[in-house]
Amino acid sequence: MSHHSERAARWRAHVEQWRRSGQTQAAYSAEHGLNKKSLGYWVRQGRAVAARKSDAFLTLVAARPVGVTSPLQAAGVLSLRSPSGWCLEFATLPSASWLSEVLAHQAP
Structure with missing residues (x-):
């Protein structure tokens, strides 16, 4: 294994450990003697690779804001990621036909 691929594998392992740790990047980096900017770089690299390889083109997230108890109060809370x-966030819900068209254009 080349020096570059060993280094990349080591950082990928740190990124996975950081994700499982629940810590901030700064706290994880300090605990493990890492440069937090380097950890951030490898986190971004991992996201970029995942985005290129992903079969899921968009993620729909319907959320109810904290303190909202009625479905009527929550209407219009939608994000496309x-x-x-x-990320697109909608103050009012788009029509189903428009949303369907947008999703159809995301296919390869």
């Missing part, structure tokens, strides 16, 4: 990191 892509694997590459962009």
